[in-house]
Amino acid sequence: MIKINGLKKIYGEATVLNIPELIIPKSQCFGLVGNNGAGKTTLFRIMLDLVRATEGIVMVDEEDVSKGEQWKTKVGAYLDENMLLSYLSPEEYFNALRKIYHLSDQDLNLHMEKFTDFFNGEILGSKKYIRDLSKGNIKKVGIAAAMLGNPEAVLLDEPFENLDPSSQIRLKKLILKEKADHQVTFLISSHDLNHVIEICDRIVLLEKGQMIKDLDEKNKMTEELNSYFNVG
């Protein structure tokens, strides 16, 4: 379970995030939406202790992420290309992660098998370094890496961006299957309302760092989000 309390991030005079309380239970597929600059990436970065909050606390299973290390074995994430070792081939990268997570070759092979359709024959055996893959294929490496090591929660920033339509559909299936089979909690930020509405149990709408909607009824998500984003 992820708990946020009194979280604020202030840059100079600007408060870019202000979340009094947010609790994300185990196995929830949590969608985060909001216009450019709303604070989605900042929230994810603070949750992963990549950026320090000005005030407040993020807890993963009762552990403050800015103080402990144990949570790192429970959380996988892909925010951007900076999280990868782009000078490695995908195989070399996955194998390095396999060693970090103390997985066997067989564990890694089983994990890779889950991504066969998603990779579409373009990732493994491509004889390319990660940096030389297309943007969409780099994203696929990052997403597969985020799900390696049996994390309890996976944070994905704009996972559908740069993916072709078939890959977007395959990713939605992968997320739903991981959630159903292993009760993985997913936190997904996206500008694609249709995708998040389809797969998320709950969607929070951020505006200028504030949570202005917290929606958990499927039939209301479409109406509420369309009316908010319809700039007509």
Ligand SMILES: Nc1ncnc2c1ncn2[C@@H]1O[C@H](COP(=O)(O)OP(=O)(O)OP(=O)(O)O)[C@@H](O)[C@H]1O
């Ligand atoms: N290092 C920084 N210094 C100053 N301001 C920053 C810094 N990092 C982020 N911000 C500001 O924080 C606000 C939130 O940015 P953030 O990237 O979290 O938004 P976002 O919702 O992820 O946007 P997008 O949809 O465009 O990716 C923006 O106004 C941004 O300019």
